[in-house]
Amino acid sequence: MIIDCHGHYTTEPPQLKAYRERQKQEVEKDPLHQAETVDLKITDDELRESVEGAQLKFQRERGTDRTIFSPRASGMGHHIGNASTSLTWTIQSNNLIYRLTQLYPNNFIGVCQLPQSRGTDLQASISELERCVEQLGFVGCNLNPDTSGGSFDLPPLGDRYWYPFYEKMCELRVPAMIHVSAACNPAFHSTGSYYLSADTTAFMQMLTSDLFSDFPDLKFIIPHGGGAVPFHWGRFRGLADMLKRPPLDELLLDNVFFDTCVYHQKGIDLLVDVMPIKNILFASEMVGAVRGIDPETGHYFDDTKRYILGNRKLSEADRMQIFEGNARRVYPRLAEALGN
Amino acid sequence: MIIDCHGHYTTEPPQLKAYRERQKQEVEKDPLHQAETVDLKITDDELRESVEGAQLKFQRERGTDRTIFSPRASGMGHHIGNASTSLTWTIQSNNLIYRLTQLYPNNFIGVCQLPQSRGTDLQASISELERCVEQLGFVGCNLNPDTSGGSFDLPPLGDRYWYPFYEKMCELRVPAMIHVSAACNPAFHSTGSYYLSADTTAFMQMLTSDLFSDFPDLKFIIPHGGGAVPFHWGRFRGLADMLKRPPLDELLLDNVFFDTCVYHQKGIDLLVDVMPIKNILFASEMVGAVRGIDPETGHYFDDTKRYILGNRKLSEADRMQIFEGNARRVYPRLAEALGN
Numbered sequence: 205m206i207i208d209c210h211g212h213y214t215t216e217p218p219q220l221k222a223y224r225e226r227q228k229q230e231v232e233k234d235p236l237h238q239a240e241t242v243d244l245k246i247t248d249d250e251l252r253e254s255v256e257g258a259q260l261k262f263q264r265e266r267g268t269d270r271t272i273f274s275p276r277a278s279g280m281g282h283h284i285g286n287a288s289t290s291l292t293w294t295i296q297s298n299n300l301i302y303r304l305t306q307l308y309p310n311n312f313i314g315v316c317q318l319p320q321s322r323g324t325d326l327q328a329s330i331s332e333l334e335r336c337v338e339q340l341g342f343v344g345c346n347l348n349p350d351t352s353g354g355s356f357d358l359p360p361l362g363d364r365y366w367y368p369f370y371e372k373m374c375e376l377r378v379p380a381m382i383h384v385s386a387a388c389n390p391a392f393h394s395t396g397s398y399y400l401s402a403d404t405t406a407f408m409q410m411l412t413s414d415l416f417s418d419f420p421d422l423k424f425i426i427p428h429g430g431g432a433v434p435f436h437w438g439r440f441r442g443l444a445d446m447l448k449r450p451p452l453d454e455l456l457l458d459n460v461f462f463d464t465c466v467y468h469q470k471g472i473d474l475l476v477d478v479m480p481i482k483n484i485l486f487a488s489e490m491v492g493a494v495r496g497i498d499p500e501t502g503h504y505f506d507d508t509k510r511y512i513l514g515n516r517k518l519s520e521a522d523r524m525q526i527f528e529g530n531a532r533r534v535y536p537r538l539a540e541a542l543g544n
Numbered sequence: 545m546i547i548d549c550h551g552h553y554t555t556e557p558p559q560l561k562a563y564r565e566r567q568k569q570e571v572e573k574d575p576l577h578q579a580e581t582v583d584l585k586i587t588d589d590e591l592r593e594s595v596e597g598a599q600l601k602f603q604r605e606r607g608t609d610r611t612i613f614s615p616r617a618s619g620m621g622h623h624i625g626n627a628s629t630s631l632t633w634t635i636q637s638n639n640l641i642y643r644l645t646q647l648y649p650n651n652f653i654g655v656c657q658l659p660q661s662r663g664t665d666l667q668a669s670i671s672e673l674e675r676c677v678e679q680l681g682f683v684g685c686n687l688n689p690d691t692s693g694g695s696f697d698l699p700p701l702g703d704r705y706w707y708p709f710y711e712k713m714c715e716l717r718v719p720a721m722i723h724v725s726a727a728c729n730p731a732f733h734s735t736g737s738y739y740l741s742a743d744t745t746a747f748m749q750m751l752t753s754d755l756f757s758d759f760p761d762l763k764f765i766i767p768h769g770g771g772a773v774p775f776h777w778g779r780f781r782g783l784a785d786m787l788k789r790p791p792l793d794e795l796l797l798d799n800v801f802f803d804t805c806v807y808h809q810k811g812i813d814l815l816v817d818v819m820p821i822k823n824i825l826f827a828s829e830m831v832g833a834v835r836g837i838d839p840e841t842g843h844y845f846d847d848t849k850r851y852i853l854g855n856r857k858l859s860e861a862d863r864m865q866i867f868e869g870n871a872r873r874v875y876p877r878l879a880e881a882l883g884n
Contacts, residue, residue, distance in 0.1 A: 349731075355695050356731035391689075391696035396783050397748035400772045401741030408737035428779075432740045432772035435815075438808025439768075442834030442845035443736050468778025474814045475775075494782030505782035 354389025362413020702753020
């Protein structure tokens with residue numbers, strides 16, 4: 205079985221986008237506007253249509269089995285509006301994911317967006333995580349380490365600010381993918397520099413904290429191959445040494461995992477060569493940041509399965525770990541849902 | 545000849561640090577304080593002592609010939625104080641580099657810090673660049689794309705804000721290394737995440753701009769191996785394609801160069817495998833971010849010459865380009881100073 209641990213619903217029906225636009229207008233007029241969850245009147249057929257020619261088509265063509273599926277990352281927009289805006293938008297977005305998992309139980313497994321919002325604590329996120337895991341059968345969440353959209357003004361991930369949320373994650377036995385949303389800072393291009401910067405930054409926040417002593421069962425997936433981390437693994441090992449931290453494998457490699465959203469063979473070759481195989485989870489992020497065909501190969505840039513198969517050093521057992529085994533370990537509720 | 549294009553004066557005499565501390569106190573008391581350039585009374589012997597056991601020792605031990613040398617990057621602190629603070633601090637710092645290049649003309653070649661300051665234009669930087677190049681014989685500068693120390697609130701590098709400075713760079717025939725200073729944002733660790741994020745972000749700003757159509761002779765070095773860029777080269781090629789930009793080699797590989805401050809063999813192997821050899825400049829950033837010995841190899845993490853020599857694909861001609869030839873092309877004034 206091939207599990208793609210990083211897919212977003214980037215082909216949403218227009219009703220969802222229209223709802224979000226109305227939200228933005230309302231909250232622009234009145235910053236205190238209390239947003240509501242309304243019935244978007246999206247039919248099952250409309251949902252089917254939105255994924256049949258996209259995510260499902262690529263699953264079939266590329267031969268992947270399950271996608272761990274969450275709302276569009278760039279759409280989370282935690283910097284927009286107030287707490288009620290974020291909460292209602294999040295509920296709508298997660299509910300659509302739930303409906304897709306019900307329509308396609310053999311294709312999609314849910315991971316939730318969180319109703320984070322600038323200047324608030326994580327209580328609403330805790331409640332929504334509980335709802336999504338316990339009622340909707342979701343197996344994880346996307347946690348945004350920079351709800352400002354590019355000013356990086358939240359406390360680092362080792363700060364006590366985050367601890368109530370981590371407690372809930374551990375209690376529910378779900379991991380978080382660290383994922384920022386779209387940048388609203390003109391210095392950043394969302395998918396070109398902001399995501400990769402946030403990935404790298406999150407890793408360094410973990411390296412400099414005692415997070416995993418306090419939460420030995422906490423698990424994070426850093427997407428996009430870990431940003432700059434594998435390429436600079438020597439730098440990070442050397443910094444851990446200079447900062448008198450334990451070696452990285454002791455400090456965080458039971459807790460931190462990297463996905464394979466790296467869109468060329470040589471990048472994947474480095475990732476699997478540098479990182480322990482147990483820390484690598486297959487992912488493509490299709491239909492996502494990079495949708496074209498690589499003229500150098502004639503294949504989609506984000507068809508990352510090809511790079512895993514194209515690597516010459518991985519054994520069959522290694523590939524099985526990357527494609528399936530590691531995801532089952534990192535997402536225990538996924539393993540339970542799939543059975544043996 | 546082996547030219548190390550990225551060295552900072554990280555072993556400054558205590559008088560320099562004390563001067564800076566006084567500056568900070570003065571400007572804390574009075575934000576409008578007009579700082580002064582004073583005589584720090586640092587003797588030539590003190591300067592010699594500060595580098596003999598550090599940069600010069602490593603040059604000898606590792607067998608490198610010249611270091612392109614600039615003030616400590618994390619010390620630039622463009623977010624501190626006002627324009628006069630930044631200007632006087634920059635002049636002091638650059639003057640010490642000049643004195644070192646006079647004491648050790650066969651070891652150090654100067655590159656200047658700039659008196660950038662939040663909320664100001666680049667006129668003072670233009671003047672200081674002129675002074676350093678024309679009077680002090682410097683061959684380049686370090687340009688800070690985020691003077692906030694981690695809020696990324698400057699216009700992107702393709703913005704007209706920067707154009708007067710680029711004009712002066714072209715007129716003087718000097719390149720800039722893109723280099724932020726220390727982060728004052730607790731989300732970032734300066735050398736662990738901030739530098740790498742800024743490197744990646746700068747590259748994406750260049751990718752999305754028409755900078756090099758407007759300035760075909762402008763040259764930038766992105767340090768630390770280009771941040772996340774080579775590891776994600778497929779992503780950047782794919783994004784250029786999606787954004788309808790020209791292929792990256794046409795768009796920017798005549799203008800953008802990457803140094804070899806990547807502190808493990810596999811990282812360097814990726815860099816030289818992915819990037820054209822003509823775009824790679826040897827550098828170690830010693831004595832810098834990572835000063836320890838790698839227990840896996842028994843050698844200093846930042847002894848990057850070993851990784852270049854350890855790579856199995858580079859030809860002798862490739863290595864000569866990386867060690868010397870490319871630096872002569874990117875820093876034409878260096879080539880003139882060195883002769884043939």
